[in-house]
Structures are given as structure tokens and as C-alpha cells.
Amino acid sequence: MGELRAYAALFGGRLRSATAYRTSFAVEMVTNAAGTLIDVVTVFVLYRAAASVGGFTLDEALMMTGITAFAFVLADLTVGNIDQLETYVRTGRLDAVLVRPLAVLPQLILADLPLRKLMRLAVGTGVLGLALARNDVDWTPARALLLVTAPISGAVFFGAIFVLSAASAFWWIDSGKLGHGFTYGGRDFTSYPITVYGSWFRTLFAYGLGFGFVSYQPALTLLGRADPLGLPSWAGYLSPLIALVVSAIAAVVWRLGVRHYRSTGS
């Protein structure tokens, strides 16, 4: 109980310091929303040149873009700033976090909560809404449930990827950009039908790292389309499971990282 109130206080502090400079906060909010918009506009621009990409129409692809947009934005909004860990390790500010009576990960997340990314969530939701409006989904209770679980699981999945990428800084301080290949790279990967990628690259990202289950498989199930790559339609429901597995891995790696920091200092 006391701990929850402590975290709530940290959140309140973050809220107040974010809004202390209203103009720059507003500018950052708008810029961030525009950022997500650009990702979506890119999809439209590419489909201007081709009616079908990787065997999917624009409307079908939007379903994937929409799930990804919502999931990624939610993850980025909540734990995205964990990539600041690099700075915490380099400057030694992590020491100050370690001498407080709270867990390390929640402290870091709450201390830097990027509220300026809030507007992105609206854009993400909008894209998902647009995708639903432009596709004729044959609604069943299972599909309705999927519409809720897929974006949420996707967010958990991306959150875990953010934590994993950031945790690399415990071992390799200058790893920051490396993580972007999986976080932002994963977002780009899942924004398109995975049929567009070459086979080994697709196997690695989609099945090896699990990105294929974030938006591609759930979108197929929502659209009622068979997977041209051969996975059965229930694969669309796997995203919560995949998210759970990746989160567990992320939790273990994070703990190992903190332990490593404790033994080496840096």
C-alpha cells in the first residue's frame, strides 16, 4: 500500500514537472503526434504507387499498421523512456536511484514518463479505428476479444522489447542505437504485411523474435484471411502468450543487468 502511494507520488511529480513549461510541453505533444502520423502517411504514400503490396491491399495493411500504431505508442508512452538508462549508467545517476527504498525499474519508468507522447495514443487509436472502418470484419465474440487483446499484448510485447534493449546498456554503455533496431525497427517491421520481407529476415524477426504475432497474425484473423505463409488461423490468438514469454525474458535480463551493474559499477 505504502509502496503504491510512493509510486503515485513519483507519477504526480513527473506530471507536475512535465507541465511546468507549458509551451514547450504543448510543442512536444504536437510534434510527437505528428511523428506517429508520418509513419502512417508513409503507408499511404507507398500504396499510392502500388495497389497491392506483398499480396495485401491498403485497407488490409492498415489493420496491421493500426494494431502496431496503438500497441507501439502505448508501450512507448509508458516504458519508452527506459532507453534513458544509458544516461543514468553513464552519469552515475543510477546510484541515486539505488539508494531509494523502491524497485529500480518502476522508479526509472515513472521518473521519465514521457507524457509528451500522450497525443500519439490518440493518433494510434485513430489509425486502428480507421482500419476497422475500412475493412468488413465478420464480428464474432472471439474476434471482438482479439480486438482488445491484440493491441494490449502488442503493447506489453513492445514494452518488453524496450526494457531488453535498454538493459543492454548495463553491459555496453554505448549500445543505445543498437536497441533502436529492435524497438523502432520492430515497429516498422510490424507496420507492413510480413509477406514483403525476404524469407530468412522474416523468419528471424517474425518467428524468432516474435514480431509476426504482434499485428500480422491477429490482423489476418480479424480479416478472416488465410495466412499465405501457412500458419493456422488460431495463430492470431497467440500474442498474449508471446508477450508473456518476452516479458519474462525481459524481467530476467533486467535483474541480471542490475546485478551486473552492482558488480562492476561502471
Place this chain on the structure above:
Amino acid sequence: MIEMRELRKTFTVRVKAGRLRREKREVAAVDGVSLSIARGEMVGYIGPNGAGKSTTLKMLTGVLSPTSGEVSVSGLRPVPQRTRLALRIGVVFGQRSQLWWDLPLGESFRLLRYVYRVPAAEHEARLRRCRQLLDLDAFLDTPVRQLSLGQRMRGELTAALLHGPEVLFLDEPTIGLDVVSKQAVRSFLGELGRTGDVTLVLTTHDLADIERLCRRLVVIDHGHVVHDGTIEQLHARYGSRRRLVADLDVPLPPGFTLPGATMTSTEADGHRVTFTLESIAAGAAVAALVTAAQVRDLSVVEPEIEDVVARLYTDVSGAP
């Protein structure tokens, strides 16, 4: 209150060996430190850069895990029981802020009450005391990032004390402060020490901090404790002597000696002489000199702790 037994911390560093090869080498930052600090003690922990001060402090606060040896603070083992320990200790890292950068100082204090789960009345009482002793009222509503270094440090001290810690660790609390702020911080810590409730461990480069505050001085170099005792014991052990400096109207006759003292320098054509007092009391030496020569002015110079410590470092390091 604090126990360290054979505490060791080694780091693996990669050293260049040849053009491309890199060798791993073990370096002991803290090499077998055993110390016992009782409740209410105020201990100065000093040493040259890289001696192992910060590493020790980090092991005591649960930031670093020891390679071997045992450590307990307030009856807890710092790393495994980090969050419980955090409630009982206060830490000030001179260079790293505990405060919320964008928020007014007072706001940081309010947040810390929740982070450390302090009952409102206790929090209020401690804050009131700090506000008085450290003169915080003038800048309580100023965002931390606009505070001067001295103001910020007073804020950091308050932040470290609001949850009523039993042990206070201060890493370079006066670094970069102006004379007035240093004075404020020192007298505040002195006040804190007089109550005897708080155990205080202080690392510093400014030996004046130690002279004012700490009865006990621990000197560490190359990971080893090279002195543990009072400042007087340090002087006694390293033979620091008082000196007698005299300005004379007429230079001393050649072959003049002062029993129990050695003439260590003459300046201004013999018009100024310095004796280092070995086995003679200052009063006797003064009397002897005044009868033997025409003394215009005379002073007894106390040994400087800086000199002693500087000598200590070079002794241990084996440098000239």
C-alpha cells in the same frame, strides 16, 4: 552500526597489450578493509583520488556488491536488503542530485515523504528543523535547476534527512561550495553530530571538514586502511611537529643550538629562523630563545593536517 570485515572489491579492467590484444586484469579498488563504526560516531573517510573511498561508500549503501568479505549497516546486508536499508540511511552524493530538477525544492521534499513513507507529523518536524538550521525558506519555491550549488547542497542534505536515517553517508558534500555555504553545511553537520543519534560517514577532499566535524579519521590508499584514529594520533604517528618561527634584530651567532629542537631554515640573511620542536615544550623553547637572542617577533606554528596527509599518501605510494 557499521561493520566491515575483510571487505574487498575487485574490478576487471582491459589493458592494451600489444597492437590489438587486450588483456584482462584484476584491480582491487578496496582490498581487505575492516572497520567498525559505532552509533553516533562521526567518521571522516579520506584518501587520494582512486583510493577506494567511493567504492567503499557504494558497498555500504547497496549500490555495489562486494567481491568478498562481509558488510552490514544498521544490522542489514546492503545489497540483498537494499530497500529496507534505504529507509534507514541517508545518502548525499555531492555530484548526483536526489532532487527533482524541474520542480520547486519544497515539492521534492513533499514527494520524498511518500517515497520514504514518512508520517506527516514527523516529516513536518524534521523539515521545520532543517529549514531553520539551513536557512531554506528563501528558496523553497525555486525550481531546483535554478538553485546555486550551495543552495542545492543544503537541499540535498535536507532530502537525505527527512526520513530520519540512523546513518548518513556524505560523498564530498562540500565540493565546489563557496566559503559561506561550506560554513553553513559544516555547522549544520556539527549540530547533527552533537545529538548523537546519527552515525555519519563523510568522504571529502577538504580536510577542514574533517577537522571541524570528525573525531575519527580513516585514511585509505590503494584499497588499504593506512590510518584509523584521531587527528592527534595521526600527528603523533607521523611525527608532525610544531615549529617556532622568530624574526631577529641580529642574526644568531654561528653554532647556536636550542636543546630539543632543530633549526630547519634561516631566511633574510639570518634575520628569520625556524626551529622544529622535537623534545622541548613550546614555552621552554620561547624562553630559551628570548634569553639568547634579540627577538623582534615570534610565532608558534601548529602542524597542518594537509601536510601530514600529503606525506602519508606519498609514504604509502612509495613516491618521493
Place this chain on the structure above:
Amino acid sequence: MDALDASVPAISPRRPIGASVATFRALMGSGFRRYATYRQATIAGTFTNIVFGFLRCYVLLAVAAGAAGGAPGGYDARQLATFVWVGQGLLNVVGIWGWGDLADRIRTGDIVADLVRPVSPVTAYLAADLGRAAHALLTRVGPPVLVGALFFPLATPSRWQTVPLFAVSVLLAVIASFTCRYLVNATAYWLDDARGPLMFWTLGSGVLAGLYFPLRLLPDWLAVTLWVATPLPGLLQTPLDVLIERDQPALQAGLVALQAVWAAIMLALAHWVQRRAERRLVVQGG
């Protein structure tokens, strides 16, 4: 405070050209060496460039496969692959992202140390940035191009003019990119905090320079407007179009000339803004 080193010779019209060139070269060297120390960050950044190379290349190739005539925006598959992979390398040379040094120095007041030097900050920072670009040219272009060539058929230039024209185009792109970033950073002279403008820049520059997709995929009127009215296509799109020979030689040369015009305008603008800012500092005392 080596920043206060007064022995740096001045670049001024009254001094012999040789001394000014030597100063400029020394400043370039410092920029080069500074980035040479970030070896690990270079490796991490290269890895990420390669991942994004694969992502963008596969997507654009799939677009080409689905497009009527197989040539979206007038690019064939080889040209698209080259566009992406060389673009991933060139991105770092042009360095459109991640430069807030000047804004930081203005905010903290350290900029005063730059102002007392006998070299204009615009010139000094330009020299350092060219050094940075030279370092990136040596370290950041090779790996993605090599990986691209291993996995995809790439286009090679068929006209001899292409190579020198590309070299000139890249240099102009670096200068234009530098001046844009300088101006964005310089907003810190007037605003409390250049974070907002910097974010706008990061956001707009990538897409409008042609990093996410070739600008020729946009409607013609929009593409032409961007080229003529902004320096942004000159940062990435023009050098890449030159390299993959998207247009006839005359048009290629024309696009590079347009780049040159924009680079000159932006450089003049940077100098003008800097002078205004200095006057303001003198009047208001920072």
C-alpha cells in the same frame, strides 16, 4: 577551458589565405578525431542502419513488385535497393539527426567562449562538422553498402559524370544539413530551450529529405514544391538520385545547382542569424 585558447589564428580577409586554410583544416581535424573516439557507438549505429536498410529495402521492393510497370516513381528495383542502402550510409555523413551541441552551449552560456574566439562560430562549427562528415564517410558508408550489395542487386553508375557530380552533391548536402541544424540550434538564443524546434527538425527532416521513401512517390506538385521551396530534398534525395541516375545528365546537374543555391542561401542565413544573436547578447548581456 581550452575553448578560451586565444592562440587560434583568425580566419579573416586580411590574413593570408594559407593561414585561414590551416585553421579550417585544424578545426576539421578536431571534428574528425572527436567522432573517432566514439568507436562503440559507431558500431551500434551501423548495426541499426543495417537493420533499417533491410526493412526499407524489402518494403520498397515489394512496392515495386506491386506497382504498374514495376517502377514506382520511375525507379526500378536495382535503383530502389541502391537508394535505400546508400541512403542508410549517407544518412550519417549528412548527419541530419542528433546535434544539439550548439543549443546546449547557448543554454548553459558556454557559447561566450566561442564568441571570444577570432573565428566566427558558424565557420568553426562548419569546419568541425565537415570533419565529422569525413569520419562518417570513412566508417559509416561502407558497411551498409556492402551488406546491401551482398543481399540485393544494386545499380552501378553508367555515366562518368555521375561520380564527380555525386561527390559535389554530397558535400553540398553536408553543408546544407549543417546550416539547417545550426539554425534550429540557434533558436536557443531567443527561446529558453531549443527542444521543441529540435524535435520538429528531427521529425520533418527525415521524411522530407527522402529517408523513409523516395520523394518521387509523392504527387508531382508536392515533390516539385519541396525541391524548390525547401533545402530538405537536397540533404539526401538529390545525392541519391544523382548516384542512381534517376534523371538525364542535364536535369541531374540542374538539381545539384539547385542544391548549391540552397546551400549558399542557408549559409548566408546562418551567418546573419549568428550576427543578430551576437548583437542581442551584447545589448542584453546574455
